[in-house]
Amino acid sequence: MITIRFFGQLTEITGRPTLEKEDSVDTDELIRLLEQQYPALKESRYKIAVNRNIVQSNTALQAGAEVALLPPFSGG
Numbered sequence: 001m002i003t004i005r006f007f008g009q010l011t012e013i014t015g016r017p018t019l020e021k022e023d024s025v026d027t028d029e030l031i032r033l034l035e036q037q038y039p040a041l042k043e044s045r046y047k048i049a050v051n052r053n054i055v056q057s058n059t060a061l062q063a064g065a066e067v068a069l070l071p072p073f074s075g076g
Contacts, residue, residue, distance in 0.1 A: 001020050001021065001022065001023065001063065001064070002020070002021050002022075002023055002024060002030070002061055002063070002064075002065050002066075002067060003018060003019075003020055003065075003066045003067070004018065004019045004020075004021060004030070004034070004066075004067045004068070004069065005017065005018050005066065005067070005068040005069070006018070006019070006068075006069050007068065007069065007070055007071060008070075008071040008073075009044065009071055010041070010044060010046060010069050010071055013038050013040045013041055013044065014038050014041075021033070023061065023062075023063050024061050025060070025061065026058050026059060026060050026061055027048055027050065027055060027058055027059045027061065027067065028058045030061065030067060031048070034069075041069075044071065045071065045072055046069045046070055046071045046072075047069075047070045048067065048068070048069060048070070049067070049068040049070060050065060050066070050067055051065060051066055052066070052068075054070070
C-alpha cells in the first residue's frame with residue numbers, strides 16, 4: 001500500500017487528508033489515477049513529495065511509500 005497525504009485546498013478537493021492506495025508503479029501513474037478519481041486535481045497546482053523529498057520528475061514507488069501532494073504555500 002501507498003499512503004497519500006493531501007494538504008491545503010487539496011484536502012477540500014479530495015474530502016480527506018489521507019488516502020491509501022494499492023501500490024502504483026510510479027508517481028505519473030498515481031497522479032493519473034488520482035486525477036480520474038478527483039478531476040478537480042487537474043486544475044490544481046501542487047508539488048509531489050515521496051518519502052518527504054520533493055520530486056521534480058516521474059519517480060518509482062515502493063510498497064509502504066508515503067506520497068504528499070503539496071499546494072503552493074504562502075506566508076511570512
